[in-house]
Amino acid sequence: MRPLTLWRLLVRCGILAVILFVVVIVALKFGAVPVSLYGLGRDLVSVLLRQTNAISSDYGMIISDIRLPRIILAIFVGASLSVAGTSFQALLRNPLADPYVLGVSSGAALGAVLALIAEPHLAIPPVFAALFTPLGAFLGAAATITAVYFLGRREGQIDSGTLLLAGIISASFLSAIIMFLMTTLTGRDLHGMTFWLMGDLSISLQQNLRWVLGIGFVVATGAIYTTAADLNLLLAGEKEAMHLGVDVPRVRLVVYIAASILTGLAVSVSGVIGYVGLLVPHVMRLIFGSDHRILIPTAAFGGAIALVIADTLARTVVAPNELPVGAMTALAGAPLFIYLLRRRLA
């Protein structure tokens, strides 16, 4: 018997934090404009010491103003999607559940688009204007998971196949509505739109939106983490969990709201990115086991690492052009997913 201890949890998170750090450094180095490791190190120190005027390298601005914010965004988005996916998989008892497959991401995207359309017509103080899109995305995500949850039930029990079908159909339906709205109402450039729908981390954020993203991530992930032990028991089913003292309706409510916040925030700043929320939890489960007290924090790190790598590849493989990062995660994720699926069946 080797029950989980705080020490073991911290060691594993520490290792992943080191890996994330290395990945971030590499991601800073690579891009359309080459930067030497030495210049990078010197500039990073300057940035950390807030002596931005001391940045000597010609490319210092690229690093501190373009690549670093983008990488930090990738970290938050990757971690959010991965944590949301982990909790959906446990709560819905479905290894294929994640915000993308369940249509929650599309719901969030529709919410964000509706907020964007409505915003000019509403008198919103500038301070809150930045929050309006994430709020719309959150409401869209929450509405979608509620709908999919009820559509996916049969005779009071969640049915895996029905649930996935409900999710996939909702996703395509919602995407169609988004396309319809964008073309008829705004006449906006469809290229940028499709880019965003496929996931795009190049958006630069306003200062207060960064705060919302950071605080929202910490609060929502923390809320999900308080249910970690309950999620372990839910793996055996809602009835079993209830007999072991889990307040199932409470856990369900906490996880749905928190996961909707995570998905809503991620989608409102980066569009619809698939596979991160689906695959990272599985990979982490293979490495660290299925105890959610360790799985949720490691999935957060794993999602961050995966999305930083994916975004770096999206920036560099066709440089100076860019791929949408969602296309990159799908390119790498779909084959990996098939592999894991076959492995499970074998």
Added chain:
Amino acid sequence: MSGATRTSPSSAAQHSVDASRASGEIRLSVEQVSYAYSPNPSQAPLFTLEASSFQARAGEIVAVLGPNASGKSTLLKLIAGALEPLSGRVLLDGFVTHTLSPRMRAQRIAMVQQESPLLFPSRAWEFVLQGRHPYGRSLRFETERDVAIARNALAQVGAEHLSDRWMDQISGGEKQRVILARALAQQPLLLLLDEPTLHLDIGAQVDLLETLRRLSAENRYTVVVVTHELNLAAEYSDQVVLLQRGKSLRVGSPAAVYQRELLEQVFQTPLSVELGSSGRPRVSVLTGT
């Protein structure tokens, strides 16, 4: 053994738990509970359980018998507090079971169900440690005490050697023992089992019931077991509750309930009932008549 594994009294509720364990008073009191199930409120109920009553002391084993769809599992869920009765109530140590919080309930009542598959594999010891869940706060790591209790639970069902095995790689009988160990790790007053011998061979069945008999005597659990095994129920239970189509037909000792005409009428099969060498009734099916 049981004394060493009990929790140190930490609350008033815990005191009453310990008090009841020591005495031979009535612990479980099922008072005229009834239930009706209908898929939607406008329709007539599909299934009803008429008012049923029985009482059980600490250390007693009660078997709930009856043909399929007679309401056995419903009665068990009502006792567990998982369903709210239409009328009547179930008292466990003075607490109405369905009004307790899930956590309080899980500290008093352990349920062994027909096992449901795990979504992701876990090891036997992880599974047994889950029985400690109702005693911890949400983010707590298991203490050495929890580990000791889980280890002891595995030992009590003779499954220490399974501790490091994966749950999906052990036999049905072994799995049933580990599930029982998890229930013991909850340190309950009341142990509920829903057809625990299903899918087990006869040796494993006898083994499981022997274990139950011994544990209920040692740890003073009150045990309620739903089963189809008439002979095993007669051999191992102190009381029998016989159900038919949602009606509680008779409650009493096996000898009192096992009347040939009654059983034949309930199970719709020609049967013979004899007194076995142990002094308990024995049922055999008469075929070819």
